[in-house]
Amino acid sequence: MTFFGVILGLGLGTLLAIGDLYGGRVLSIIIKFYVEFFRGSPLIIQLFIFYYSIPNLLGILIDNHTVGLIVFTLNSAAYQKGYIKGAMESVFEDQMTAALSLGLSKAQSIRHVVLPQAMRVVIPAWSNEFASMAKSTAALLVIAVPELTSNLKAIASWTWRVLETYSFGALIYLIWISVVMKILDIIYNKVKIPEIEITA
Amino acid sequence: MADTVLECRNLWKIYGKITAVKDVSLEVKEGDIKLVFGPSGSGKSTLARCLAMLTTPTKGEVILTGENLTRSGVDLNKARARIGFVFQHIWLFHHLTALGNVELGLRQVLKLPKEEARERALQALREVKMEGWAEHYPAQMSGGQQQRVGIARALAMNPEIIILDEPTSSLDPELTGEVVDTLRDLAQKGTTMLVISHEMTFAREVADEMIFIDEGAIIERGPPELFFTNPTSERARRFMARLIKRTRRE
Numbered sequence: 001m002t003f004f005g006v007i008l009g010l011g012l013g014t015l016l017a018i019g020d021l022y023g024g025r026v027l028s029i030i031i032k033f034y035v036e037f038f039r040g041s042p043l044i045i046q047l048f049i050f051y052y053s054i055p056n057l058l059g060i061l062i063d064n065h066t067v068g069l070i071v072f073t074l075n076s077a078a079y080q081k082g083y084i085k086g087a088m089e090s091v092f093e094d095q096m097t098a099a100l101s102l103g104l105s106k107a108q109s110i111r112h113v114v115l116p117q118a119m120r121v122v123i124p125a126w127s128n129e130f131a132s133m134a135k136s137t138a139a140l141l142v143i144a145v146p147e148l149t150s151n152l153k154a155i156a157s158w159t160w161r162v163l164e165t166y167s168f169g170a171l172i173y174l175i176w177i178s179v180v181m182k183i184l185d186i187i188y189n190k191v192k193i194p195e196i197e198i199t200a
Numbered sequence: 201m202a203d204t205v206l207e208c209r210n211l212w213k214i215y216g217k218i219t220a221v222k223d224v225s226l227e228v229k230e231g232d233i234k235l236v237f238g239p240s241g242s243g244k245s246t247l248a249r250c251l252a253m254l255t256t257p258t259k260g261e262v263i264l265t266g267e268n269l270t271r272s273g274v275d276l277n278k279a280r281a282r283i284g285f286v287f288q289h290i291w292l293f294h295h296l297t298a299l300g301n302v303e304l305g306l307r308q309v310l311k312l313p314k315e316e317a318r319e320r321a322l323q324a325l326r327e328v329k330m331e332g333w334a335e336h337y338p339a340q341m342s343g344g345q346q347q348r349v350g351i352a353r354a355l356a357m358n359p360e361i362i363i364l365d366e367p368t369s370s371l372d373p374e375l376t377g378e379v380v381d382t383l384r385d386l387a388q389k390g391t392t393m394l395v396i397s398h399e400m401t402f403a404r405e406v407a408d409e410m411i412f413i414d415e416g417a418i419i420e421r422g423p424p425e426l427f428f429t430n431p432t433s434e435r436a437r438r439f440m441a442r443l444i445k446r447t448r449r450e
């Protein structure tokens with residue numbers, strides 16, 4: 001869940017960053033509202049809103065998992081948009097100009113020059129994103145998606161071994177987060193441009 | 201008479217309160233080498249970028265072989281592909297090798313097939329004597345080598361004119377020589393160029409016309425001999441005196 005949320009969030013976040021930077025004023029304002037909403041309100045509230053109001057509004061039934069994934073994606077995208085935009089802005093005004101000078105279109109410049117470099121800058125920020133998303137999966141409890149915390153709760157209430165069960169849970173979180181961090185580290189070192197140390 | 205490749209008429213660029221380019225008109229003919237110079241902040245880079253339509257002029261016209269680029273509806277990407285540009289601060293693509301830098305425009309803009317793009321990119325690198333560095337990344341090269349790749353990147357597109365914005369000013373003095381040599385080679389081949397530079401020895405050797413700019417406007421223009429012997433304007437006279445003194449010291 002965390003994993004897919006962050007990956008989908010990356011895709012959406014990238015689009016948002018591009019829209020904000022190059023899409024004109026109106027789009028930029030809309031994106032700003034979107035980001036404010038998802039960054040400014042607690043994840044639990046967002047889950048509630050989507051879980052209870054979307055089926056009513058649209059008249060469709062969606063299962064818990066889908067709601068969870070949608071909200072995670074939207075939420076993660078709001079954060080990642082910030083990192084990606086920052087990365088694109090910081091280094092890439094000049095890179096964009098150089099690409100345009102060759103006759104590349106704006107879209108081509110973004111695709112072949114700006115994004116490949118922005119992604120490399122963003123990877124360290126991703127680690128944080130994964131860690132915080134993994135922790136917030138606990139919020140899914142409220143719409144009863146059987147994520148780790150809720151499983152633990154059930155186990156704890158069966159076994160009455162509350163402390164052990166939750167310690168075990170914490171351990172699993174820890175392992176999961178460090179595995180993801182390690183993978184990101186490997187990806188980062190793999191795509192890193194030789195001789196350039198990127199600090200984000 | 202040779203044909204006019206690139207010209208501007210009554211060009212202005214205004215940033216808020218700053219007038220960076222002030223009513224500049226000039227014309228570069230096929231095979232011409234124009235050398236633009238002037239004090240720091242006088243608007244040289246801005247003029248160069250307007251000519252390449254990398255920024256939109258506030259007023260005036262830019263005309264590339266008869267086509268008015270300042271009209272609306274012009275495909276600027278196509279026009280930019282026909283104008284080579286070499287940047288003051290080099291600006292290679294950091295994530296691509298020398299070869300990748302040169303190939304990008306050939307593949308994405310000219311849509312050449314892989315093999316052909318590679319051949320042509322290697323040829324361009326050869327012309328700037330960087331073919332041995334094809335697989336290296338910018339960060340692994342010296343500034344002079346990077347700038348030569350920058351020149352190859354522009355050259356490979358086979359542009360009708362190359363605009364070079366102070367190609368040696370961000371380099372250590374001992375590295376400027378190799379880049380100036382590359383420029384000399386280009387001049388020898390009859391490349392149409394507008395060069396912003398304060399390399400006065402180079403200017404005297406190759407320029408057909410020198411253009412002195414101050415506070416955004418053309419103050420004086422003429423053959424190098426005019427500037428080296430007896431500039432008319434007081435400002436050009438003083439600036440030349442300073443430049444020549446500096447050249448002697450080096």
Ligand SMILES: Nc1ncnc2c1ncn2[C@@H]1O[C@H](COP(=O)(O)OP(=O)(O)OP(=O)(O)O)[C@@H](O)[C@H]1O
Nearest residue numbers: 215218219220239240241242243244245246247288
């Ligand atoms: N994007 C911009 N926004 C605002 N002002 C600008 C911008 N670009 C240039 N200027 C201003 O326009 C003037 C001319 O700048 P420009 O870079 O063209 O000078 P230059 O002759 O190339 O100087 P240098 O020799 O230092 O490269 C300067 O006062 C500069 O501050």
Ligand SMILES: [Mg+2]
Nearest residue numbers: 244245288366
């Ligand atoms: Mg400049």
